[in-house]
Amino acid sequence: MKKRCGVFILFLLIPAVTLGGTLLFPARQYAWISLCVALLSCLPFFLTFERGEGAPARLILLSSLTALSVLGRIVFTPLPGFKPVTATVVLVALTFGGEAGFLTGSLSALISNFWFGQGPWTPFQMFSWGMVGWLAGRLSFPLKKSRILLSLYGAFAGVLYSAVMDVWTVLWADGAFNLSRYGAALLSALSFTALYAVSNVIFLLALGKPVGGILERVKVKCGL
Amino acid sequence: MEILRVENLSFRYPGAPREALRKIDLAVGAGEFILLCGPSGCGKTTLLRLLKKELSPVGEKSGEIFFEGMEQKTLSEPGDIGFVRQDPESQIVTDKVWHELAFGLENMGLPQGVIRRRVGETASFFGLQGLFRQRTDTLSGGQKQLLNLASVLVMQPKLLLLDEPTGQLDPIAASEFLSTLQKLNRELGLTVLLAEHCLEEVFPMADRVLVLEDGALLAEGEPREIGPALSEIRRDHPMLRALPSAVRIQLSLGGEGVCPLTVREGRDFLERNFPDAREEEDKEKDEGKPTPSEDGEVAAEMKNVFFRYERDGEDVLRGLSLSVKSGEILCLLGGNGAGKSTALNLFAGLERAYRGKVLVGGKPVSSYRGGSLYRGNLALLPQNPQTVFVASTVRGDLAEMLQTMNFTKEEEKKRLEEISRSMGIDRLLDRHPYDLSGGEMQKCALAKALLSEPKLLLLDEPTKGLDAFAKEELRALLVSLKEKGMTAVLVTHDAAFAAEVADRCAFLFDGEILSVDSPRNFFSENSFYTTAANRMARGILRRAVTCEQVISGCRRAVEKRGKSERFSDNGGFAPQETEEREASKAYGGEGGSE
Amino acid sequence: MRGNAGRENAFSRLHPAVLMTFFLSELLLTVFLPHPVLQAEALVGGLLFCLLLWGGEFLRELGFYLPLFVLVALTNPLFSHNGVTPLFFLNGNPVTWEALLYGIFLAVSVTGVLFWCKAYSRVMTSDKFLYLFGKVAPRLSLVLSVALRFLPAYLAQSKRVERAQKGVGLYAGESFTDRIKNRLRVFVAMVSWSTENAMEVSASMKGRGYGKKGRTNFSLFKFTSADGVFLALILSLTALTLCGAAAGMKNFAFYPRVSRVELSPVSFAACLSFGLQSLLPALWEGKERILWKYYVSKI
Structure with a gap:
């Protein structure tokens, strides 16, 4: 049932919204359609979580990890782009699985924007950080084994995040997806993309051992 | 039911x-x-x-x-x-x-x-x-x-x-x-x-x-x-x-009759049985503890300091002046929000005064650069010792501290062994800091702070959450550190602890120091802000502030009575026990039937 | 933005469901009805409301929005060469009148949405959001609300840890790398502390019976008659705008030529009703303030 619901959203609802959107609102409404798509793609994860069983300890732990990654974003505010959020989300996913990773990532985006300001970018951030977490959970076996792969994943996550957010920038400012504009946006954000990638690698290397260790300890301690 | x-x-x-x-x-x-x-x-x-x-x-x-x-x-x-x-x-x-x-x-x-x-x-x-x-x-x-x-x-x-x-x-x-x-x-x-x-x-x-x-x-x-x-x-x-002062005093003085629990009952007990203890007061004027002389070397000092947290906020400190003598234990007492912790933070350079001078070792705090204030000068232990630990074992935390001191490997090992022996934390080294009890955690935090070899130790509410036994241990530790030449400033709410450990006590109110004095003078002059023992014995022994002082005052009274009446020679008893027997006799004799 | 959360305004006191309906309607209409008049109305309404919410503080912030506005308005004509009325040529490409107008239109739309988002952040505080959300998704909203409760505590604790470390002489250096290292170390300590703390909190939840079936949601929000009036207003205005848009409004095009703004009664009605809706928060706020002045004068 849970699965079917997710499949339903992924394969029916999203295309329907896209198609309906383009038909109903010709021209420049891609921005809003893409926004709906971003929101909808978060839904299956939220639904599974809502339906699932879990001890209070697990829920509170998720809250705590989410608050922690937001804390990271706030504490490192003076350094633009240099944030431990992605690293935290990845490490959570490696220990507690992809679902936890997705939730930590997407809820961190939602909550930190209560701080930094909500906007149409919120769903995109929720989706990007969530997916970074979910993917890390899927790839946890190799990522746990090798620090090199983990660093590579960090760099990849930085690029992915930047690329997704740039899609949004272009759609938002332009109404339609324009490849040359997208290229220009990517190029102008290149320094940021590089910063994301590098900072992710740094944070993953610096936090990987200690934080991973603490999370494992907690996992064992409360029998999750 | x-x-x-x-x-x-x-x-x-x-x-x-x-x-x-x-x-x-x-x-x-x-x-x-x-x-x-x-x-x-x-x-x-x-x-x-x-x-x-x-x-x-x-x-x-x-x-x-x-x-x-x-x-x-x-x-x-x-x-x-x-x-x-x-x-x-x-x-x-x-x-x-x-x-x-x-x-x-x-x-x-x-x-x-x-x-x-x-x-x-x-x-x-x-x-x-x-x-x-x-x-x-x-x-x-x-x-x-x-x-x-x-x-x-x-x-x-x-x-x-x-x-x-x-x-x-x-x-x-x-x-x-x-x-x-x-x-x-x-x-x-x-x-x-x-x-x-x-x-x-x-x-x-x-x-x-x-x-x-x-x-x-x-x-x-x-x-x-x-x-x-x-x-x-x-x-x-x-x-x-750990029992209330009244119980402790009554038990030490013989322990017969109904056990008093509150200050009022304790006072009744003392006044009924030891009315003559009053006379002993003058003898006790000379303090047991040596107080550093007024002109002793100054370890740290504040001169007319003003401080507020926000530009438009209220002043927390208003013209505070205080000097800490080398080798003394100074307790800062006062109500909530009086500025006690703020004063400590100013000494430790965690906050800056907007007016007035804060000197440590004769130099302004702000003149210490790049953390040199915390190398061999002073260390501050915050209220919650948990915040001192960042590693997953006590050993890890101590080791990290040592690494910043540029020692050789052997030296590091030696120092670690030394400190853990002197603080009695050998068996705690491999525990997770959060798994320790309050007293153990306080000792380990102290050990970490001491590794930087401070001359001045600033402690914020060190007795918070400690039981009587851990407090006693902490007191002994502080006294032994003092003997080695350490200066300490304690912020505390615990009047009984301050009375036992301090050389001088200072009362902070409304951002200023109202009084600084030896604990006996300090507490006997106060009527609210004083120890339970002092409140109990106030009528007969005005200057007794700790339970021990009250007890010894009363014992001396009994001794005197014994001398004037009769003093049988029973060498089989230890002197202390004799005193206690006499004391109990006195209670039994004069307390009347209850 | 968060610092102001304590000063509650009259509009914020409406029932969360009403507020949510308003913001959804306003934002969705702005976004899906690409008509210059409607966009302009949304911008003006948002601007006025923000001014009432923040006062002078917001005027200063306009210093950020103005350049953004100009940037969005000008980049379009530089990249897009559609349109039939060239103004001048740049590197051999025409910069057209239509593209410039379209750029301004985009800028109006973008800043309008931003203003409303800003107002949303201020008015729909997390507790209101969670109140609405809690009925649909109790578990998720619990995770969210506890995380929101943890955050200030974590911030305070991380500050305490940082100071404690400095106080015992660790990471007291002032160099850039020292400060980064310091923050990282404190962050790791926070992971350890926060997970420990989380276990304690979950014990407290279990102790108070969390996890039993049939949990209810309590809130202080009451649906008053004022809420009813406001909700009815929003719904009817939205319906009017939608009807007008469906019946009368042609798609407004910028390329190849800018369309004219029609003046048919239906489209006029749509513009009027949407304009009124956009001004509603500012009007409501103004009305309550005047009432308040009146009440105060009687004290």
Whole structure:
């Protein structure tokens, strides 16, 4: 049932919204359609979580990890782009699985924007950080084994995040997806993309051992 | 009617070599106020948690627990037994006061209208209506703990379990909390089972006291019976030190008659039996402790310091001047928000004064660059020693500290061994800092601070949450550090501790120092802000501020009486015991029949 | 933005469901009806409301929005060369009148949405959001609300840890790398502390019966007659705008030629009703303030 619901959203609802959107609102409404798509793609994860069983300890732990990654974003505010959020989300996913990773990532985006300001970018951030977490959970076996792969994943996550957010920038400012504009946006954000990638690698290397260790300890301690 | 019965309860944590609880039998009547005490690690917390099904720790359990005649397994209403723990912060679940109050009722599935009424009623009973819409993180520690109590009581429990609920509160908040508790017990007939280690105030409130030691029930009875019972077991039982001053003084002076519990009863006892102790006062003028001379070397100094946290805020310090002499222990006392901790932070360079001078070792604090202030000069231990630890073992934390000191590997190892031996923390090195008891944690934090070889030690509320035994250990440590030449400034609310450890005490009020003096002068001049022992003995021994001083004052009176009457020569007794016998005679003789 | 959360305004006191309906309607209409008049109305309404919410503080912030506005308005004509009325040529490409107008239109739309988002952040505080959300998704909303409760506590604790470390002489250096290292170390310590703390909190939840079936949601929000009036207003205005848009409004095009703004009664009605809707919060706020002045004068 849970699965079917997710499949339903992924394969029916999203295309329907896209198609309906383009038909109903010709021209420049891609921005809003893409926004709906971003929101909808978060839904299956939220639904599974809502339906699932879990001890209070697990829920509170998720809250705590989410608050922690937001804390990271706030504490490192003076350094633009240099944030431990992605690293935290990845490490959570490696220990507690992809679902936890997705939730930590997407809820961190939602909550930190209560701080930094909500906007149409919120769903995109929720989706990007969530997916970074979910993917890390899927790839946890190799990522746990090798620090090199983990660093590579960090760099990849930085690029992915930047690329997704740039899609949004272009759609938002332009109404339609324009490849040359997208290229220009990517190029102008290149320094940021590089910063994301590098900072992710740094944070993953610096936090990987200690934080991973603490999370494992907690996992064992409360029998999750 | 019996509300709770425990039969032959034993418990062992997984992997632990010995049992945490051994064969506990306990019956609690409805409406009783029961005090559970014992040194830290005696099993108080384990026992309390086992009594609440939802919080039972994992481990081997044997024996039975009945609540209202039902076996614990069959209980289904978590609201029937309320539980309040020590740390006010970590019990709050939601972000608004009203929501926190409603949380338990939401879990019970009550409808909106019922919740509204109960929440409102509870908030007004606990005086929380002014805070009702506030965010929980804006509350003070005392308010938080009161909120925790209220949010448990809103579920209308029949039994309330409290695990050292005042451990993290200042004396005024603690007192308020305890009187609320007493009101709940007296006026609503709520059954209370309270574990505490600070007994001065709570001891007289209890109907019955249980003393635990090493997981077994050591003594049980009415508060007045506990002191005599403990001293029966062992004359110098360590638990005796934790009892209220009145009990300790009476026991040391013979211990016959009805045991006094409160300051008033203690004073009656002293005035009835030792009216002649008054004369001894002059003899005691010369202090036992050497005070550094007025013109001694100055370790740190503040001159006319003004400080505020925000530009448009209120001044926290208004022209504070204070000098700390080399080699002394100076205690800073004062109410909440008087600026005590702020003063420490200014010395430690964590805050900057906007006017006036702050000097450490003769140089302005701001002239120390790149952390040189913290190398061989001073160290500050904050209120919560937990914040000192960042590694996953105590050893890790100490090692990290040593690495910054540029020692060779061997030197590092040597220093680590030295410090752990001198602080008595050898067996704690490989533990996780958060798993330590309050006293152990304080010692380890002190060890970490001492590694940078400070000359001046700044301690913010070092006795918070410590039991009598740990306090005594800390006192001994501080005194031995002083002997090695350390200067220390302590911020504390604990008048009794300050009276015992300090060379000088300073009273901070409204951002200024009102008085600085030796503890005996300081406390005997105060009438509110003084030790329980002093308040008790004030009529006869005005300048006695610690229990020991009161006791020795009274003993001297007895000695004098003995000399003037007769002094039989029984060499078989140790001198101290002779004194005590004499003292008891005196009490028996003059106390009349009670 | 958060610092102001304590000062509650009249509009914020409306029921969360009403507020949510308003913001959803306003934002969705702005976004899905690409008509210059409607966009302009949304911008003006948002601007006025923000001014009432923040006062002078917001005027200063306009210093950020103005350049953004110009940037969005000007980049379009530089990249897009559609349109039939060239103004001048840049690197051999025409910069057209239509593209410039379209750029301004985009800028109006973008800043309008930003203003409303800003107002949303201020008005729909997390507790209101969670109140609405809690009924649909209780578990998720619990995770969210506890995380929101943890955050200030974590911030305070991380500050305490940082100071404690400095006080014993660790990471007291002032160099850039020292400060980064310091923050990282404190962050790791926070992971350890926060997970420990989380276990305590979950014990407190269990102790108060969390996890039983049939949990209810309590809130202080009451649906008053004022809420009813406001909700009815929003719904009817939205319906009117939608009807007008469906019946009368042609798609407004910028390329190849800018369409004319029609003046048919239906489209006029749509513009009027949407304009009124956009001004509603500012009007409501103004009305309540005047009332308040009046009440105060009687004290």
